[in-house]
Amino acid sequence: MTYLNQFDLSLWQACDTYYEEHQTLCLQLQDEHEVNINLLLLSTWLDKQAYRLLPQAWLQLTQEMLHWEQRVLLPFRKLRKLSKNHLASTEYQQMLEVELMLERKSQALILHKLKQLPHEGTRSNFEVLFELYQLKSSDYDVLSA
Numbered sequence: 001m002t003y004l005n006q007f008d009l010s011l012w013q014a015c016d017t018y019y020e021e022h023q024t025l026c027l028q029l030q031d032e033h034e035v036n037i038n039l040l041l042l043s044t045w046l047d048k049q050a051y052r053l054l055p056q057a058w059l060q061l062t063q064e065m066l067h068w069e070q071r072v073l074l075p076f077r078k079l080r081k082l083s084k085n086h087l088a089s090t091e092y093q094q095m096l097e098v099e100l101m102l103e104r105k106s107q108a109l110i111l112h113k114l115k116q117l118p119h120e121g122t123r124s125n126f127e128v129l130f131e132l133y134q135l136k137s138s139d140y141d142v143l144s145a
Helices: 010-021 023-033 037-048 055-086 089-114 125-132 137-144
Strands: none
Touching (some): 010 023, 037 089
16 A cells, blocks of 8 residues: 555544544643644654655645644634633534634645655654754654654
């Protein structure tokens, strides 16, 4: 099986399981350092597959996802957080579901782009991604295990 065949939405099922195990730390990285959780999860999954993207590919992927997030996802997330104390719990839950739908859209965009990126890299995807966020991956080794 080629890697391109593996790059479908089913890879996110494995990432979801991983996210559940490390949710607190992932959200901390998102909130404190604006780390894209989907890219973080993808980096660990790709490392387990021994599929290494070039650093330039990670830069391109993070920039494109940041552009998408700034236009769509982040404004909605901010509105959801601001609305929390002003909505009934069912209304707030609906906002969470919309945000999750937007996250799934992000994942589809990542997969589409991933199929176009060169993968002759030699370094860990996890390390390269953390460098782009100006973080030391060794501080978060628990996520790369």
